[in-house]
Amino acid sequence: MVVGGSRGIGAAIVRSFAGVGARVRFTYAGSRDAAEALAAETGSIAVQADAADREQLLASIRDAGALDVFVYNAALLGGGDPLTLDPDAVDRLIDVNVRGAYHGSVEAARRMTDGGRIISIGSVHGDRMPFAGLTAYGMSKSALQGLARGLARDFGPRGITVNVVQPGPTDTDMNPADGPLSQQMHDEMALRRHGTADEVASLVLYLAAPLARGITGAMHTIDGGFGA
Numbered sequence: 001m002v003v004g005g006s007r008g009i010g011a012a013i014v015r016s017f018a019g020v021g022a023r024v025r026f027t028y029a030g031s032r033d034a035a036e037a038l039a040a041e042t043g044s045i046a047v048q049a050d051a052a053d054r055e056q057l058l059a060s061i062r063d064a065g066a067l068d069v070f071v072y073n074a075a076l077l078g079g080g081d082p083l084t085l086d087p088d089a090v091d092r093l094i095d096v097n098v099r100g101a102y103h104g105s106v107e108a109a110r111r112m113t114d115g116g117r118i119i120s121i122g123s124v125h126g127d128r129m130p131f132a133g134l135t136a137y138g139m140s141k142s143a144l145q146g147l148a149r150g151l152a153r154d155f156g157p158r159g160i161t162v163n164v165v166q167p168g169p170t171d172t173d174m175n176p177a178d179g180p181l182s183q184q185m186h187d188e189m190a191l192r193r194h195g196t197a198d199e200v201a202s203l204v205l206y207l208a209a210p211l212a213r214g215i216t217g218a219m220h221t222i223d224g225g226f227g228a
């Protein structure tokens, strides 16, 4: 199951898992057309559920039945000066990026087979923040690190692993490779290019593979050297 799978990195994760024969269910909030097209393309099931709404989120997880892999990908970026940012927008970001990740992961563990996988999509900004204006976003991605460390201990006795994949600049609607801040980002990177959603999805797929069963409570950065 992928929370927030209609576009970008989430859609690439849906494609990767469907491509190796997994039965995939994903949620989306607003992008119905993209979600339905992806479901038709991959044979997966698309469910509309706002990750900020705890009851909607938990219902979408309960309906999925037994889970082997749970990926929490949904997030809002919402940058700006903290002195003037709308506090309601900050609360919404925290609801989607953090509260949904916590409640979704715990509910997923209730439905998960022993030896399952919980993977959150964090960000290199969980570790490093070279730009002003992304405080709430960075805070939310650091929170996922604590979530993974804690849940790894809580669910380790069942063989469930809990990890965070931390992309750097990746070409999606959230951060297009030809966007106005791209050059500034590339100047911070060893590889000086945006990554692709497929590259991130391949790391998620690896963490779900049987031989990754010994990796837990860990952060996996894929950022083109942004944080090097």
Ligand SMILES: NC(=O)c1ccc[n+]([C@@H]2O[C@H](COP(=O)([O-])OP(=O)(O)OC[C@H]3O[C@@H](n4cnc5c(N)ncnc54)[C@H](OP(=O)(O)O)[C@@H]3O)[C@@H](O)[C@H]2O)c1
Pocket (backbone or CB within 6 Å): 003, 004, 005, 006, 007, 008, 009, 010, 011, 027, 028, 029, 030, 031, 032, 049, 050, 051, 052, 073, 074, 075, 076, 096, 121, 122, 123, 124, 166, 167, 168, 169, 170, 171, 172, 173, 174, 175
């Ligand atoms: N792109 C980057 O450079 C970058 C870098 C570091 C980390 N990341 C992280 O990677 C993940 C994916 O980013 P992306 O670039 O692919 O973003 P994106 O292009 O903005 O796509 C976001 C996805 O999340 C879904 N989503 C957003 N709010 C939701 C909600 N309330 N409920 C359910 N689904 C929701 C969206 O669905 P709808 O359209 O249906 O709302 C969409 O499928 C995020 O966690 C992001 O923080 C991205």
